[in-house]
Amino acid sequence: MTHPIVVGVDGSPSALQAVRWASEEAVRRGLPLRLVNAHATPIGLPGGVADPVVVEKALRKQGKHWLHEARRIVHDVSGDLRPDLLLMTASVVPALVDESLNASLLVLGTRGLGGFTGLLIGSTAVSLAGRAHCPLVVVRGDEPVHGPVVVGVDGTTTSEDAVAFAFAEASVHGADLVAVHAWADTVLDTVLLGRSEPPDFEPAQQRAYETLGERLAGWQEKYPEVRVVREVVRDHPSRALLRHAGGARLVVVGTRGRGDLQGLVLGSTGQHLLHHAPCPVAVVRTEPDS
Structure with missing residues (x-):
């Protein structure tokens, strides 16, 4: 696999942290690295206040500076890495979705500046996670941790590609893999509410273990x-x-x-992880059936 690791760059400390993380991954995997800055000229500039041509020139100058700053981070990690630098005038999410078509990983920071402002807020993160054609990694945490890879297994085909990615990551890093299957039977909870005897969750727990074992068997x-x-x-x-x-x-x-987070990361769960996890989070897309 020779597709590059693509990193969104906007000059923020968070983006530079993502560049460092991606650079280390590129060295470990033997992959090329591509640094991307996308910016769009603001719409609705007051007439006579700012010339759009001047604004575009300033944005390109700033973007070029940020890319060169990011390249210095890459060289700090490895002098052998020669990252491609891409400066484009485009809306951020569509540009990164296009880049993900030929990428091994798409890597972002958590808090952005410039064109990446709000990238991980609300529906934009959900849209990118659902549309990217390669795994999306959001680099969180102040310091790298050399612990296990943790993967959520929900018992459906939704998590199949995530499990495959997690096993590959654990193998590359020489790390343990912690496979987490969380279950809850809200209907049973309601039925048993108010009963004096303790509820028997053992059958459901046993089924959950069996489900997890089935999802892991081939990958082990x-x-x-x-x-x-x-x-x-x-x-x-x-x-x-x-x-x-x-x-x-x-x-x-x-x-x-389909632009929405499903299964294990349905609704608030995926966004909660993207915003609050103390370590990098990878969202791996499974192609929809239709």
């Missing part, structure tokens, strides 16, 4: 060198994953695409 055979720790918990997925994220080097979740 493919990556026998990876030590797998199975965690089955009766809890909400976001809480379960965040508990394990504290000592993790990476948390991996899946999405079905």
